[in-house]
Amino acid sequence: MMKKYRRVVRWSRWAAIATALLGASAVGAQSDMPALQPFTIDHEVRVDSAADARFVHDGPAGSHGFIRVQDGHLYRGDGKRFRCWGFNMTGWAKGSAELPDHKAAETYAAALARLGVNCVRLHFLDRPDTAFPIRNEGAGISTTAGPFTHPPRGLIRGDLPDSQHFNPEQLDRLDYWIAQLKKNGIYADFNLNVGRVFKPGDNVPDVDLINNAKGFTYFGPELVALQKDYAKQLLGHRNAYTGLRYADDPAVALVEVVNENSLLEFWARNWLRGERTKDGLNYQLDMTPHYEALLVRMYNDWLAKNRTPAQVAELHRMAGIPSDQPVPFMRRGDHPDAPHLRLDAEIAFLTSVEIGFHDEMKRFLKDEVGVKVPIIPMADHTYFMANQPLLRTLIKSDIVDAHVYWQHPAIYGQRNEPMVNSPELSTILKLARSAVAGKPFTVSEVNEPFPTDYGAEMVPILASYASLQDWDAVFFYTFETKVAGEWTPMITDHFDMTLDPVKMAQMPVGAMIFLRGDVSAAKTMLTRSYSTDQIREAARLTRAAMPYYTPGFDVRIPLVHGSRVSCLDCKPSLPAPLGAMNPIVSDTGELSWLTDGGKNGLVSVDSPRSQALVGFISANKVETRNLSAQIRNRFAVITLSSLDGKPLNLSNRILLTTTGRVENTGQKWDERGSNLTVWGTAPTLIEPITGWVTLKDLEGAIGVFAQPLDGSARPIGKEISGKMIEPGWEIPIGNPATTSYLIRVER
Template sequence: MKLRLLSTLAAMVSLPAMAQDIAMQPFPVDHEARVDSEADARFLLDGPAGKYGFIQARDGHLYRPDGQRFRCWGVNLTGWTVGGEQIPSHKDAETYAAALARLGVNCVRMHFIDRPDTPTEVRNGGADRGPNAGPFTNPPRGLIRGDVDNSREFNTERLDRLDYWFNELKKRGIYVNFNLNVGRVFRPGDGVPDADLIGNAKAYTYFGPELVALQKEYAKQLIGHLNPYTNLRYADDPAVMTVEVVNENSILEFWMRNWLRGERVPGGKNTQLDMTPHYQSLLTGLYNDWLAKNRKPAEVAQLRTMAGVAADQKVPFMRRGNHPDAPRLRLDAELAFLTQVEVDFHADMKRYLKDELGVKAPVVPLADHTYFIANQPLMRTAIKSDILDSHVYWQHPAIYGKRNEPMVNAPDLSIIQKLARSAAVGKPYTVSEVNHPWPSEYGAEMIPILASYAALQDWDGIFFYTFETKISGQWKPAVADHFDITLDPAKMAQMPVGAMIFLRGDVSAAKKVLTRSYSTDQISEASRLPRAEMPYYTPGFDKTIPLVHGSRVSCLDCKPSLPAPLPAANPIVSDTGELSWKTDEGKDGIVSVNAPRSQALVGFVSANPKVQTRNLAAGDIRNRFAAITLSSLDGKPLNLSNRMLLTTTGKVENTGQKWDERRAMLTDWGTAPTLIEPITGWIQLKDLEGAIGVSAQALDGASRPIGPEIRGKMIEPGWEIAVGATATTSYLIRVER
């Protein structure tokens, strides 16, 4: 073994220190085989969840009752893939609760549990699609019975699973965010008009009286339920961090995206999330009632003239194509009415949850998920809530054209800018969905960059979309969905790193927070901005601000204000000096993290050999793109730490996957096992005080030792570790002093 290692290293030495093609190697992730190890981040959790009482939203952040700040490093829980499960069995619940804790996950978002419990063979039309059939072939199985003609009855076996799953998470210090309306499928037996046409009823749920009543009934069935494993109702359990009312659901979004047309009919095209004639008529009637109470008769007459309707007819809504040239009287009336519909609905739901069901956790009404349209109108609804929340994806797979590009080359368009637009003074801020969706050759950049800049912005929570527990014996180690990170070797290796950066506060919050405010006029005009204005800040806002300082909205419908632009800079350096983002005119980008307990080099590392941190250098690796992180596992600064986690991640693929001609999407998803491009070359660990020996132990996809221990070699700056001889994503570093 020693001779083989020496020959491998000798071959590496003979190669020039530049990016080269490196063979992909199998590297399966196996959560079932994993046991507690020195490389875990479970030490960050403080179980059981809720031991200090209910999480509180106050003074702009989340707190425990004892006054300590509370942050969430979390995942969504879903079950879209064959071999995956929305609500695991008791055995699998124990396995995956332990797995999540080892990853440093202290919060989960219970998502899609309002789906029907339809068996797999029915969902897939009776066909065996196989474990790697590609995305969206296996909708999640939730709580609601699928064998009856309504969506009002729970499957008792599924509910028992949920109760047990919740308790297993709680025991390990993992809090739960319950989503109420996500993917519910309404049925004719519910007494809902057009049940067969409205799908998940997005937007309808705000004003359809039958739908509003059913949402309250569901909340009572779930949040009012007594969990026999905890002997608490969910409303009374302090392990429930938040309750979320609706997911990716906004009537303002429907208006801004041209989905109030009223053309969804049986046999129609129905190419959009459009209204049916019944609901369009209902909403139009509510609008005209509102106009009669909130606008002068002369103004209503003007609106009829603008719409070209007679005095005895109702004023209709505009279509999106009319927004750019619409008179402000008409634009403002529609915007004000639809905003009031949202505000009133969420106020009523919060009252019901708090006053009638006795919910004690903070309530989240909705998320700013519309980063492809302006968010200022939606913020009027959100800012009245306990917590502000957002969703974002880097190059979502719904983008069918050019994608699979590195975010590190586009700091002005990154997910940080799209998220920072929704944070406000005095409100906790969470990100309940985020991902670099598969396929992407640059997915390894997401977690260290997001964790670091979320810490700089002093946000309160991150939930990755998504994590899917697997059914024992029914899964294979391959990525089978655009969003499921559970078996992604790079993202699983980095989850503990992100937890240390964000939960432990390894990266400092910005020293200065710059605020902006919006006038009523600005919000109205923002509602009709074209896509070219993305991400829809005030014209003149310097989009590098969220990479340098804290960024918040101070108020809405008030005197407008805007921070002064920052001096042009490359690299863009945070005001703490810990984060740096450098590009070369849109290429060869690199982000460096230089904090006492966590450091990283993320991006085109070999093209930037001079970019280093105090304790980490990686200029002599052969890979073109890499994400390399170094974190202290014993809580000491890296220069004094005796135990560290080194992650080396890059390209990830399935075996046999095939790209389309643009290398933007897959034509064949491939199969197991997953493959990694091992990060290969030499990594320097510098300035280790008093070190007399350094060793690195490669870890496999279950965090077990693999291959021979690597002895570091002393060099002038510190110690050098040869990496890549064993295919891995992580090394446990030990320092002898």
């Protein structure tokens, strides 16, 4: 009782501080814009609620057999279609844990289930079990982390000279965590090679220079052997709480081999120079002389087997190398003018190394470890580069996977721009470029990172268009279980969504749209194909000229129809361009994306069970069948979802979310709008969406009532009575400040 009392006092203190700060700063604010109000998330006090989306689960994870690939999608063992909606699990932010203790495992497994999450991607398990805090504050704030970060504490013992032994306590935490997730209907995706740091005791060449060995892991024999050993230890381990090896547990849905790791990326980004040395400049990434020599030797052996003697002689001549010396790789600056023979040879060789590695890892995982579920080799993650060469590797796999971020803080200059204003640059289009006909498509990392004034748009847009495209999985990056007594109610990291009031409010909405299938798949699937010449020319383009798709492809197509790659190295084809279209309307008629010359964008979702208005609502006269809004806010996201499975016009229990801007108390942007100079303090603040929402066409309704909910889905304040007006039932919103309402309809 005393511990709970202290938490209430602490929360009250944060709210009082925030109210004082807001009062002081509100003097110069526009009187017609709602002032920011404290609003926090606390998963530790969540309880079952009528607003939960737990009903999207079908019992304990794995109870219907192993997940498998069938007809280009994921299916359960009982023949029912399977989709993943969930999070990556990490532990970067202060007060977070990569692997929760037992009590936290029970708390957060239940919390995730209530949010509608049915899958988690276990990321950074291959990190050491020790953590060294990194402090980044003020003007020198890091572009990749919040003010207080530390590497996640994983499974590998940090007190030994090698990276080959697990910490028994951490392994026990993983076992209990998996057991609790399984009990709550949540499947696991094991991500194998992510952030492992190799040590001298591993007997790896240049161990002090290769960091976490991205790129090297494809061909360094010692590194390949160590990856196999790790996979066998982990997936061959028997969980003490389920009695099953992870390889034999149907609650494990997917296994991923490497994360954001590609030799073709190294080649495209000029990281095969072989100049990484102890005393070198070492700009970004590069091969060490040892690994560069090994790769060049492999390349020349490959040339001898796959090119004619005349072609090999010509390659020597092109490189200006005597015939008794190995042909080297080009530098990136040589690519634009490189002859076809040389460019094709390098791309083909590096592709063969990637495919060979992944074929062998799949064989090892299936035959020697006994993995029974689909295997993801790697992700298309370089979404700011042409991806056609990488597709040759991806198309050989069980599943095609991709990562994308809207204005990632580490690779984007000016930020804080709404995606809803730029459909042609949206995450949907960047992801859709990778989907392949006949293959499941998964998104294992995605986010609209904090800080941003527009993060509320992410979940409903992504869930809706992922459903339109009929994708198979979406994992947001990231969710971090909190350590009791060590966390504060604020956002402490660019990517951690756990305490974000806006994104947490919308996760159940996304679960209903994507898992329940509230938004229909496109009626028409359009495909495109690439010739060898197109793939080659895409590879040599400068970054500024690199397209998401083949030049001539109408990038709006994935917002209207299904979109897939049909084949590579074949006769090229493109679907016909779309005609003039504003708004851009899906062929199902359920989704509409409107812009006004790159401003005042609005996405509307209009399906029987879920509807939404996303963006600049006040600037547009747009409504859906059952939803309209008159609000004071310039930007907002309002969603309406049936909680009882009935169409909205017949539903008696509905989730209404009203979300907008979120900040930490006292945060300050830099002059450019690219990051924060002051990260701020607790508590988190929301801009309440104020005005009126009208629920229309509610058949037979004689009363409509809205219960405001707090950040733990508990009632706050009194139930609000709707007013019957000519168009429908009008509900005043914004007082008290909240992100969610539980709507009750009496008939």
